[in-house]
Amino acid sequence: MKTEVKIINNVEESVDDIKRAAECIKSGGTVVFPTETVYGLGADALNENAVKKIFIAKGRPQDNPLIIHVASKNVEKYAQDVPKVAEKLMDKFWPGPLTILFNKKPIVPDITSAGLSTIGIRMPEDKLALKLIEFSETAIAAPSANISGRPSPTDIYRCIEDLNEKVDFIIGGNESNVGLESTIIDCTVTPPCVLRPGGITLEMLREVDPEVYIDAAIMKKPSEDIKPKAPGMKYRHYAPKAKVSIVEGSLEKSVEKINEIVQNYIEKGFQVGIMATEETKNLYKQGNIISLGSRNNIEEVAKNLFETLRKFDDSAVDYIISEAFTEDGMGLAIMNRLRKAAGFDIIKA
Ligand code: AMP
Ligand code: MG
Numbered sequence: 025m026k027t028e029v030k031i032i033n034n035v036e037e038s039v040d041d042i043k044r045a046a047e048c049i050k051s052g053g054t055v056v057f058p059t060e061t062v063y064g065l066g067a068d069a070l071n072e073n074a075v076k077k078i079f080i081a082k083g084r085p086q087d088n089p090l091i092i093h094v095a096s097k098n099v100e101k102y103a104q105d106v107p108k109v110a111e112k113l114m115d116k117f118w119p120g121p122l123t124i125l126f127n128k129k130p131i132v133p134d135i136t137s138a139g140l141s142t143i144g145i146r147m148p149e150d151k152l153a154l155k156l157i158e159f160s161e162t163a164i165a166a167p168s169a170n171i172s173g174r175p176s177p178t179d180i181y182r183c184i185e186d187l188n189e190k191v192d193f194i195i196g197g198n199e200s201n202v203g204l205e206s207t208i209i210d211c212t213v214t215p216p217c218v219l220r221p222g223g224i225t226l227e228m229l230r231e232v233d234p235e236v237y238i239d240a241a242i243m244k245k246p247s248e249d250i251k252p253k254a255p256g257m258k259y260r261h262y263a264p265k266a267k268v269s270i271v272e273g274s275l276e277k278s279v280e281k282i283n284e285i286v287q288n289y290i291e292k293g294f295q296v297g298i299m300a301t302e303e304t305k306n307l308y309k310q311g312n313i314i315s316l317g318s319r320n321n322i323e324e325v326a327k328n329l330f331e332t333l334r335k336f337d338d339s340a341v342d343y344i345i346s347e348a349f350t351e352d353g354m355g356l357a358i359m360n361r362l363r364k365a366a367g368f369d370i371i372k373a
Contacts, residue, residue: 057153059093062168093157152198271370299332
């Protein structure tokens with residue numbers, strides 16, 4: 025398949041290109057586009073055949089539902105009912121990195137919701153994404169624009185790396201500002217339940233409804249007893265080629281432990297990557313050290329996480345050892361993605 029790639033530097037000046045991408049969506053094609061969370065691989069959410077192409081291009085399991093992206097807060101076309109709390113959440117956080125689960129209307133085909141009776145809807149903030157949805161005159165179903173299981177792409181070149189010749193169109197240019205996927209909140213239950221932590225933090229959600237709680241399965245290794253409510257959360261995910269481990273404990277002890285582990289691997293002839301921070305990067309003695317940013321700017325750490333995992337893949341390390349982070353605010357989403365990338369391999373310092 026030939027993929028048309030269009031790099032956009034200025035959205036206002038590129039309306040014609042965005043219109044062509046929208047034509048592609050309208051005619052049942054697949055378009056990779058930027059959002060503020062991560063890049064998405066989109067198709068017309070109401071066109072069964074088009075949605076099927078998303079699953080094929082990514083190699084995504086059929087039982088993993090897609091989020092649909094809209095350009096306004098009028099979700100009645102797709103949602104059976106809109107609870108008061110969902111209205112408040114939309115008012116406060118849309119456009120933005122929050123996906124809300126509603127009971128779905130029959131207009132949304134089963135393939136899009138993977139057979140579930142609910143549908144996740146999000147209005148992204150990215151200007152190009154909003155224009156693309158508007159011009160497409162439909163909702164765009166879009167999971168992250170990576171091969172299934174790989175770290176999500178936060179810039180267009182990573183999308184090209186994964187999906188060139190697998191999709192019809194790749195459009196974009198901006199780096200994703202948030203860098204982690206949207207928060208998913210289920211508003212079909214009372215009180216609402218967070219199924220995936222992300223750009224909108226638990227603390228922010230509780231300002232709207234103090235009762236909001238978190239699916240207990242989010243931070244645990246999926247098992248027979250612990251099944252996450254978001255089907256996608258049960259898969260190995262966000263994983264680079266190297267084996268990832270996380271070292272948890274006080275920062276001082278973690279650094280010491282990481283130095284010891286790295287030394288061990290290097291003696292055995294392996295290449296090792298260290299996910300460090302500005303505060304610690306000079307404390308490591310050897311290995312391929314990349315700083316995710318400052319611990320005082322957890323949003324920056326979130327933004328750099330997936331790209332750093334991919335950079336380690338570029339340098340073909342065998343092992344990646346990461347420091348751990350706070351679980352407050354955005355830290356919860358960071359630790360959720362990190363634990364999954366590590367297949368829950370956690371070493372106590
Ligand atoms: P991605 O778009 O690749 O970030 O994946 C979407 C995530 O949202 C996956 O983890 C899905 O399982 C989850 N998701 C989407 N729709 C639903 C739904 N209706 N119910 C529960 N989880 C959902
Ligand atoms: Mg994904």
